[in-house]
Amino acid sequence: MTAGAARRRDGRIAQERMLEEAMTAIAEDGLATLTMSALADRLGTSGGHILYYFGTKDRLLLAALRWSEQQLAEERTALLGRRLTAHRKLALFLELYLPRGLRDPRWTLWIELWARIPSNEPLRAAQQEIDDGWQRDLEALLAKGVEQGRFAAGLEVPARASELLALLDGLSTRVVLGERGADRATSLERARSAAALLIPHL
């Protein structure tokens, strides 16, 4: 391997460390206190260096979001590929989607970024794309369940998927904002019972 390639690889690693640390910092202190220099301090590097890779803070946050969603997307793909009943897959899907708890960084970031979407076109595009991924995979999961006779034939797959995802978003918001009575366990329970009604198991 040439020195150049090594250097390039170092950069890759550095970038990924930055994204990971950004998510961790958000999880610990919230996005409000995530300044460029605070993040640089955590990483033992300089603010300039972070922006050397990402250009602007907005783009850094977008990259962090994508990186975090990328990991979930992989878990989702793995989940879909497992040999499980559709019921079980759906249950795991719900668990995957909902926040791990108060201050879940992925959701903290989403809530913050929603506010910026109206004035940030690349962000809107990213959100659309990410949402589409969840919708597509949930539809696939449901369709397969129908095919296997686990869910009612005639299930309106896209509509039910949309509704379930909207419901999960609403529940997630509540969890991550710490609304009274909206911890992960309770919300998961709500998600499950609603799912059972929206997508009747035969």
Place this chain on the structure above:
Amino acid sequence: MTAGAARRRDGRIAQERMLEEAMTAIAEDGLATLTMSALADRLGTSGGHILYYFGTKDRLLLAALRWSEQQLAEERTALLGRRLTAHRKLALFLELYLPRGLRDPRWTLWIELWARIPSNEPLRAAQQEIDDGWQRDLEALLAKGVEQGRFAAGLEVPARASELLALLDGLSTRVVLGERGADRATSLERARSAAALLIPHL
């Protein structure tokens, strides 16, 4: 009426104009561009004067939110009091909750304020209180429907109310952020079909 009372009443009106204009400005340009002095300009007054009434910008936003929710709460109360079938009331409830369209000011404000809740205790309390109002009234609506035999006896009212409200939040977010295929009409359709499944009409 004394001069003092007249002045006080004038102050009330002035404050209400400020809140209304704040909501309009947010609907037009988003909260990010709503600075104190921009708002003052729209009102033909000074930033100092607005803060003379509200103390801080955060309190102004909170007041604006409360003012906007207050109006909805009144419509809600009126709705509950009307002589309509529970089905019909539920349908109107959904229409009342969902955003009027892209950039609906109430929802724009919510999305912006969610991001501030983690670091703003009074805001969290207000949110809780407002959400409780919707939950309480939806529960009442459902309970009455059960009582009248319109909804299944044994309906788990609080759970279904929570789920429906979470779903409405999720749908609303999408509408107000302008997600593809998430206009008011479509979202209302999703809300209706999901409601029919969550709260089976007999």
Place this chain on the structure above:
Amino acid sequence: MTAGAARRRDGRIAQERMLEEAMTAIAEDGLATLTMSALADRLGTSGGHILYYFGTKDRLLLAALRWSEQQLAEERTALLGRRLTAHRKLALFLELYLPRGLRDPRWTLWIELWARIPSNEPLRAAQQEIDDGWQRDLEALLAKGVEQGRFAAGLEVPARASELLALLDGLSTRVVLGERGADRATSLERARSAAALLIPHL
């Protein structure tokens, strides 16, 4: 006088003090070291306050330039109105135009701002307008000299005025940049002898 008017007047005075101090600072240390906070320190105020009036540093510099040219324009008008021979007026015009010496703030500013004109439309407009003022007044001066029989009949007034002003610009640049042998006295001498050739005195 109302308190409001007094406050407003205070603001005016404050703005003018800022412009004056900016020019003085430029004369003393050059434009390179004129940062917003350095200027604020000199004025015993805050950087925010300066930008409260001028919005951006660019606009502050433009205002400073205009303020400084305004003063010269008044001197120019006074000069044109005096009862002097055209010869004498022309001589005084040259003295007025040329820099007072190395680091003359007006010229320091011009040289700095020339570099910004290609990317700054308001600045270009201001420059055009200011140059037009000098051209117009020099043309008037020459025309009157012709009329009075002091300068050759048939003098091509606009052309000669343009040439003389261009020459003065060139000389001024050299003075203010401290080129060898280009002090004010020598440059004035060059200006005079060139003027005598371009605009023959009868």
Place this chain on the structure above:
Amino acid sequence: MTAGAARRRDGRIAQERMLEEAMTAIAEDGLATLTMSALADRLGTSGGHILYYFGTKDRLLLAALRWSEQQLAEERTALLGRRLTAHRKLALFLELYLPRGLRDPRWTLWIELWARIPSNEPLRAAQQEIDDGWQRDLEALLAKGVEQGRFAAGLEVPARASELLALLDGLSTRVVLGERGADRATSLERARSAAALLIPHL
């Protein structure tokens, strides 16, 4: 030729390409947007590499200026050596000096660098030297014209040369800044008519 010499020559060529590209970039977008990495991109190399040759950006700009003036100096020398009347030579000198048009790179660079001269000693020295070259050659041209009886005996050569060059600077500034009515053709006309008055042709 040794490998070392070949490499050295390659380096020369690389450096010259850099200078040329710098001038082109400046002509296209102005100096303000000429960052090291922008220039590196245009050249398909890295910022570090450019500085490997030039050390600092200031030195690069200075080298670019010198390189550009070097070419003009050669044209000037060629001009002086040609068998032409002094009148004709003077006319060609004016054409050589004035900018080719709006955004002429040599002049764009000059205007930008003037602003840096007060704080950059090597730059000042270079400017002096380059100006001296023009002055020296113009004096030689005029002196020869006098000698040949083309220009008035008794012509104060150094003074007239200074004045003409100052005038050319002033005209050039206007052309390159795009002042109204200051295109190359008009400015050349002004330069010619002023030259005819300053240096009377017998």
Place this chain on the structure above:
DNA sequence: TATGAATGAGTTTTCATTCAT
């Protein structure tokens, strides 16, 4: 020669908030 990762000082700008009048 050549790269590109890393630095970090330095500057403008924004805006809620205060307060004398």
Place this chain on the structure above:
DNA sequence: AATGAATGAAAACTCATTCAT
């Protein structure tokens, strides 16, 4: 009640420059 002058903290961002490889 109303103004608007004044504050000042905070933060993003730029970019020439260095240096290990």
